[in-house]
Amino acid sequence: MIELKGVTKEYAMGTQTVHALRGVDLTIADGEFVAIMGPSGSGKSTLMNMIGCLDLPTAGTYHLDGVDVSDMSDDEQARVRNKHVGFVFQQFNLLARTPALKQVALPLMYAGVGRKERTERAAAALASVGLADRMDHRPDELSGGQQQRVAIARALATEPSIILADEPTGALDTQSGEEIMGIFETLNTQGKTVILVTHDPDVAARAHRIIRVRDGRVQQPAAEQRQERHESE
Amino acid sequence: MNLSESFLSALDTLAAHKLRSALTMLGVIIGVAAVIALMAIGNGVQSSITDEITSVGSNLIVVSPDMEHSGGYPPLSLADVEALADPLNAPAVSSVAASVAGNREVTAGGNSVTTSVSGVTANYFEVVNLGEFQAGDGLTQADVDTKARVVVLGASVASELFDGENPVGRMVKIDGASYEVVGVLAEQGQTLAGNPDENVYAPITTAQARLYADRTRTGKHAVSSITAQARSETEADAAIEQIEATLREAHGLTGDDESDFSTFSQTALLETVNTITATLTAFLGAIAGISLLVGGIGIMNIMLVSVTERTREIGVRKAIGALRRDILGQFLLESILMSAIGGLAGIALGWLLAQAFSLALDATAVVDAQTVLMATGFAAAVGLVFGLYPAWRASKLRPIEALRYE
Numbered sequence: 001m002i003e004l005k006g007v008t009k010e011y012a013m014g015t016q017t018v019h020a021l022r023g024v025d026l027t028i029a030d031g032e033f034v035a036i037m038g039p040s041g042s043g044k045s046t047l048m049n050m051i052g053c054l055d056l057p058t059a060g061t062y063h064l065d066g067v068d069v070s071d072m073s074d075d076e077q078a079r080v081r082n083k084h085v086g087f088v089f090q091q092f093n094l095l096a097r098t099p100a101l102k103q104v105a106l107p108l109m110y111a112g113v114g115r116k117e118r119t120e121r122a123a124a125a126l127a128s129v130g131l132a133d134r135m136d137h138r139p140d141e142l143s144g145g146q147q148q149r150v151a152i153a154r155a156l157a158t159e160p161s162i163i164l165a166d167e168p169t170g171a172l173d174t175q176s177g178e179e180i181m182g183i184f185e186t187l188n189t190q191g192k193t194v195i196l197v198t199h200d201p202d203v204a205a206r207a208h209r210i211i212r213v214r215d216g217r218v219q220q221p222a223a224e225q226r227q228e229r230h231e232s233e
Numbered sequence: 234m235n236l237s238e239s240f241l242s243a244l245d246t247l248a249a250h251k252l253r254s255a256l257t258m259l260g261v262i263i264g265v266a267a268v269i270a271l272m273a274i275g276n277g278v279q280s281s282i283t284d285e286i287t288s289v290g291s292n293l294i295v296v297s298p299d300m301e302h303s304g305g306y307p308p309l310s311l312a313d314v315e316a317l318a319d320p321l322n323a324p325a326v327s328s329v330a331a332s333v334a335g336n337r338e339v340t341a342g343g344n345s346v347t348t349s350v351s352g353v354t355a356n357y358f359e360v361v362n363l364g365e366f367q368a369g370d371g372l373t374q375a376d377v378d379t380k381a382r383v384v385v386l387g388a389s390v391a392s393e394l395f396d397g398e399n400p401v402g403r404m405v406k407i408d409g410a411s412y413e414v415v416g417v418l419a420e421q422g423q424t425l426a427g428n429p430d431e432n433v434y435a436p437i438t439t440a441q442a443r444l445y446a447d448r449t450r451t452g453k454h455a456v457s458s459i460t461a462q463a464r465s466e467t468e469a470d471a472a473i474e475q476i477e478a479t480l481r482e483a484h485g486l487t488g489d490d491e492s493d494f495s496t497f498s499q500t501a502l503l504e505t506v507n508t509i510t511a512t513l514t515a516f517l518g519a520i521a522g523i524s525l526l527v528g529g530i531g532i533m534n535i536m537l538v539s540v541t542e543r544t545r546e547i548g549v550r551k552a553i554g555a556l557r558r559d560i561l562g563q564f565l566l567e568s569i570l571m572s573a574i575g576g577l578a579g580i581a582l583g584w585l586l587a588q589a590f591s592l593a594l595d596a597t598a599v600v601d602a603q604t605v606l607m608a609t610g611f612a613a614a615v616g617l618v619f620g621l622y623p624a625w626r627a628s629k630l631r632p633i634e635a636l637r638y639e
Binding site for chain 1: 238245249545546548549550551552553554555556557559631632633636
């Protein structure tokens with residue numbers, strides 16, 4: 001359960017103060033499949049960072065599964081991310097020269113899981129995204145779609161409740177993108193909360209709810225969203 | 234985070250940039266090798282000098298004339314030797330020898346050589362530790378008492394004059410007078426006191442009467458130096474005091490009169506030489522240490538570059554849950570590993586250099602455990618100290634900024 005109340009984010013850029021978020025109230029229930037959309041500079045990236053515990057709000061509160069995470073230290077945030085959030089990035093962000101199995105085991109290593117259990121769980125995660133036969137492959141030996149699947153397996157390794165994907169199909173061809181979307185849908189039916197950040201209306205349309213961000217504010221309700229999307233795209 | 238895994242992963246990262254890692258390590262390799270080699274050479278020189286000094290005989294005290302305070306006359310004579318040999322005067326002295334020295338042409342058959350000809354007391358060879366003869370024997374007290382025309386030859390002089398034949402019983406000529414060879418010294422090699430192999434020794438009385446006419450102010454035959462042996466090393470200081478008191482009294486010096494001689498003990502010489510060589514060694518080590526420092530700065534430089542290059546990687550690691558200490562440890566391990574590998578290679582290289590030096594200069598360079606430990610410790614410390622800042626920078630990176638970094 002993600003609950004943001006009156007979240008604002010300001011940061012200084014040169015002499016100016018940028019208001020990235022201006023009082024966001026947002027609730028995402030467990031098991032939801034949502035898409036966050038919005039033009040560049042709308043604050044959607046800041047919102048994503050906030051939800052992913054990569055950033056802290058200037059004001060307002062953020063409760064993740066009932067725990068206040070709005071005022072945490074770097075390391076506390078890192079532990080929350082490790083346990084609750086799986087990240088999938090547009091550019092995959094795999095470690096160079098590292099075999100798939102090790103990539104996927106990395107979050108488990110940071111979680112302090114022993115080597116044997118870690119390897120087993122990483123292998124299971126890779127198998128669940130259809131890469132059981134690619135465990136020893138390095139990123140440069142894998143296609144874009146396969147790399148993104150390794151990234152998803154890595155996001156799943158610690159069995160977080162939330163998958164946060166930032167333009168996950170942005171760097172992929174249509175077919176690979178379709179496969180990746182299929183994986184997200186499967187994960188959602190298995191009960192994961194899936195949050196996509198995207199520009200692509202077709203990708204966003206696969207979600208069950210679209211959250212539109214503009215000028216640092218979340219626009220609701222859903223009825224207006226659909227209409228606005230048709231106007232702007 | 235498992236240490237052996239972190240270790241392997243750090244090795245992996247270093248291996249991914251082989252040339253860069255090797256060049257970075259080179260700084261440490263050169264630094265450590267320089268420390269090891271220079272310290273080894275310094276220690277080698279020190280021990281060979283020490284060996285030479287002690288080979289002359291320990292507990293020795295040499296009394297030399299101080300012509301500046303003797304009014305132009307040589308101050309020392311055999312009377313002084315007798316005074317010092319009296320246990321009532323100098324109880325800490327066990328034996329006293331004297332010599333008078335100069336250069337003369339020595340001929341035998343068709344061969345001639347101009348070399349140092351010394352007049353010595355009968356116990357001289359024993360006192361200055363030259364007591365081994367390859368042929369014949371030393372000088373006797375009777376030789377000295379009768380001013381016998383006999384000589385003992387150094388090893389080189391003997392072979393030059395007699396072309397390898399046994400000279401004992403044959404005659405040599407010095408200043409026109411004939412002397413019978415009674416003994417040949419075993420080969421000694423260069424010592425701090427000169428080279429006995431190049432020396433010819435006659436009884437001191439013979440030399441005083443026939444070769445060296447210098448006399449003291451009171452008209453006694455002069456001696457060039459007196460060598461006394463203390464009963465033990467611990468009594469060396471007492472022996473020096475007794476010698477000085479005895480000689481001052483014998484020379485009629487009182488109160489503030491400057492002594493017309495100077496004393497120098499083997500231990501004092503040893504201490505002086507050790508102090509000098511130790512300082513020199515430390516100095517060389519310090520210079521080598523500077524190169525190690527430069528190597529450390531090289532590590533820091535490359536680690537800072539590495540942190541910048543891998544900003545995105547750091548961002549990803551943090552996003553998936555790496556704590557600050559995980560990142561800190563990762564980068565620190567890489568720099569320590571670089572300096573440690575460089576340190577080991579440097580020890581090997583330094584050892585090789587020391588061996589090469591030993592061969593080239595016929596001295597023994599001593600690579601001691603202390604130096605190796607020190608250099609290793611220093612190298613690891615260099616990796617730690619100079620790796621700390623880049624690693625700290627890496628651990629401080631904020632994940633959102635690191636992820637955004639192109």
